[in-house]
Amino acid sequence: MTDTTKLTSSTVQNPVLHTHDVTVDYSGKRALNETSLSFESGTVTALIGPSGCGKSTFLRCINLMNREIPGCVVGGKIVYHDINVNTKGIDTLWLRKRVGMVFQQPNPFRKSIYENVAFALKSHGMTKKEELDERVEKSLRAAALWDEVKDKLRDSAYALSGGQQQRLCIARTLALQPDVVLMDEPCSALDPIATFAIEETISSIARNGICVVIVTHNMEQATRVSNKTAFFYLGHMVEFGDTAQIFGAPKDQRLNDYLNGRFG
Amino acid sequence: MTSAQETAVAGEKNAPNQSMPNADYTATAHKARVQDKVATGILAAIVGVIIVALVAIIVYILASGASKLVDVHFLTAKPEQFKAGGGIGPELFNSFYLLVLTLLISVPISLGAAIFLTQYAPQGRITNIAKTAIETLSSLPSIVVGLFGMLTFVLTLHWGFSILSGALALTMFNIPILVRVIQQALEAVPRDQRDAALALGLTRWEATMHVLVPAAMPAIVTGVVLSAGRVFGEAAALIYTAGQSAPVLSWSAPIWSLSNPLNVFRPAETLAVHIWKINSEGVVPDLSAVSAGTAAVLMVCILAFDIIARVAGRALERKLTAE
Numbered sequence: 001m002t003d004t005t006k007l008t009s010s011t012v013q014n015p016v017l018h019t020h021d022v023t024v025d026y027s028g029k030r031a032l033n034e035t036s037l038s039f040e041s042g043t044v045t046a047l048i049g050p051s052g053c054g055k056s057t058f059l060r061c062i063n064l065m066n067r068e069i070p071g072c073v074v075g076g077k078i079v080y081h082d083i084n085v086n087t088k089g090i091d092t093l094w095l096r097k098r099v100g101m102v103f104q105q106p107n108p109f110r111k112s113i114y115e116n117v118a119f120a121l122k123s124h125g126m127t128k129k130e131e132l133d134e135r136v137e138k139s140l141r142a143a144a145l146w147d148e149v150k151d152k153l154r155d156s157a158y159a160l161s162g163g164q165q166q167r168l169c170i171a172r173t174l175a176l177q178p179d180v181v182l183m184d185e186p187c188s189a190l191d192p193i194a195t196f197a198i199e200e201t202i203s204s205i206a207r208n209g210i211c212v213v214i215v216t217h218n219m220e221q222a223t224r225v226s227n228k229t230a231f232f233y234l235g236h237m238v239e240f241g242d243t244a245q246i247f248g249a250p251k252d253q254r255l256n257d258y259l260n261g262r263f264g
Numbered sequence: 265m266t267s268a269q270e271t272a273v274a275g276e277k278n279a280p281n282q283s284m285p286n287a288d289y290t291a292t293a294h295k296a297r298v299q300d301k302v303a304t305g306i307l308a309a310i311v312g313v314i315i316v317a318l319v320a321i322i323v324y325i326l327a328s329g330a331s332k333l334v335d336v337h338f339l340t341a342k343p344e345q346f347k348a349g350g351g352i353g354p355e356l357f358n359s360f361y362l363l364v365l366t367l368l369i370s371v372p373i374s375l376g377a378a379i380f381l382t383q384y385a386p387q388g389r390i391t392n393i394a395k396t397a398i399e400t401l402s403s404l405p406s407i408v409v410g411l412f413g414m415l416t417f418v419l420t421l422h423w424g425f426s427i428l429s430g431a432l433a434l435t436m437f438n439i440p441i442l443v444r445v446i447q448q449a450l451e452a453v454p455r456d457q458r459d460a461a462l463a464l465g466l467t468r469w470e471a472t473m474h475v476l477v478p479a480a481m482p483a484i485v486t487g488v489v490l491s492a493g494r495v496f497g498e499a500a501a502l503i504y505t506a507g508q509s510a511p512v513l514s515w516s517a518p519i520w521s522l523s524n525p526l527n528v529f530r531p532a533e534t535l536a537v538h539i540w541k542i543n544s545e546g547v548v549p550d551l552s553a554v555s556a557g558t559a560a561v562l563m564v565c566i567l568a569f570d571i572i573a574r575v576a577g578r579a580l581e582r583k584l585t586a587e
């Protein structure tokens with residue numbers, strides 16, 4: 001916990017995370033070509049591009065979730081706090097605790113709201129009830145869900161609306177105090193109001209120094225929440241820059257076409 | 265049925281609104297609607313016949329044994345060899361005791377096997393071989409399982425006709441079914457549950473035990489209780505393993521005595537075996553009444569398992585999903 005704070009404050013200039021020539025093959029078929037990107041703490045980076053271009057594939061490299069897919073091979077370097085994590089010996093449990101992930105479909109556990117947040121904490125060794133209670137409340141507040149659920153923490157998470165479930169999933173990720181949060185189209189199953197609530201949450205966790213990487217198909221969303229944007233096209237990372245530049249003055253012709261709705 | 269009716273009604277309503285319906289189209293639509301009605305009718309008739317037949321069997325068995333069903337003496341007394349008025353007390357106890365032992369052995373093994381097959385085994389060769397073996401075993405006639413049990417447990421291991429031999433034979437009979445049920449239950453849990461757990465830095469074991477198994481629990485419980493019904497009514501696998509005699513039981517007997525109810529090395533006739541035995545070689549004068557009564561008791565127990573399976577499964581489901 002203490003070293004998280006130390007690391008985040010000492011790495012304001014240095015990226016928390018950078019990838020160097022990362023490639024992905026699924027059963028020998030290349031899905032992502034050499035991709036090098038860097039991500040800083042306190043910033044939100046949007047990954048955009050047409051369907052099937054490799055955004056989710058890239059995102060799943062960062063917390064090594066691709067290792068759970070049989071036949072998937074990841075090449076290149078993924079450097080998290082100066083440690084290359086794309087190596088055999090890396091402790092994936094440690095990495096995934098520090099690099100959280102929120103999925104496209106809200107996927108709370110079939111447990112109570114409280115347990116959804118506390119469960120991973122317990123298995124990472126937090127046992128004291130007061131500590132757990134405090135962390136659960138803090139995480140639910142950070143995900144802007146506390147006021148809505150504080151009186152029904154023991155109810156099943158499935159009694160919540162889709163948007164609330166997604167914020168619960170964010171809270172459950174934040175509970176482990178990660179310094180990177182990966183989000184794969186977190187709002188695609190939600191209505192505009194729930195989407196707005198999630199976007200607020202994203203901005204506020206970034207203000208707290210967390211590095212957020214978000215995949216989105218919603219261009220307005222990318223402009224609203226992100227500082228940086230990377231454009232992927234057919235398995236290539238084509239252009240990366242400040243969000244204002246990417247949307248205002250795209251350099252690559254394919255990005256320009258994509259933004260003007262000419263394909264994908 | 266209702267959706268077919270709705271479609272039909274909607275079709276009739278829409279027809280006049282269409283300016284000039286194509287003649288071909290109306291003819292095809294009409295034909296499809298008739299087809300739908302005929303098919304629904306035939307299917308409903310088939311299901312009706314099956315339901316009537318099944319209900320008739322159940323009612324017949326229950327009615328034949330109704331008087332014995334509420335007869336406390338019959339339910340608790342020991343069976344008689346030559347005169348009327350015997351009961352099925354030891355058989356009833358034996359059936360439940362064997363069932364409990366069988367489940368205690370087969371549920372953990374099946375759960376472990378199913379978890380290994382769905383979560384750990386590399387998909388492909390090993391899982392395919394295991395799947396084929398399980399399918400084959402689950403269609404093995406139970407008399408074959410019984411004879412195998414006799415050769416292995418009764419003769420080779422010298423356990424004799426005993427509860428232990430019977431429970432192990434029933435375990436062999438039960439495991440393939442349970443593994444399949446649990447495997448299906450685990451596979452039905454959405455993949456994103458497991459991904460969510462792994463993405464939180466949990467081990468595969470934690471993800472399985474704390475996320476997948478609880479989520480699959482309603483289906484697992486339903487499967488286990490339904491398999492319990494099958495085990496409870498099984499006779500062929502027990503005739504040559506648990507044996508066909510029911511020693512008089514006494515709770516005050518020492519554990520090594522054949523009269524101690526919990527002694528796993530004593531022979532133990534169950535309800536289903538009792539029905540088989542008295543019908544094939546029984547000489548008691550009230551044979552058909554005893555047989556009918558035993559069948560009714562067996563039937564009530566299995567119906568109870570079935571109801572418990574549904575209720576427990578649904579209650580667990582509701583608790584987990586709050587729906």
Ligand SMILES: Nc1ncnc2c1ncn2[C@@H]1O[C@H](COP(=O)(O)OP(=O)(O)OP(=O)(O)O)[C@@H](O)[C@H]1O
Pocket residue numbers: 026031049050051052053054055056057058069
């Ligand atoms: N598990 C997998 N096994 C095999 N191929 C895969 C797998 N996941 C993705 N792919 C392939 O990799 C390529 C990139 O897929 P990916 O899911 O990363 O796209 P995406 O940019 O996230 O698309 P979308 O916007 O539709 O989510 C696609 O061609 C896809 O078919």
Ligand SMILES: [Mg+2]
Pocket residue numbers: 055056057184215
């Ligand atoms: Mg995707």
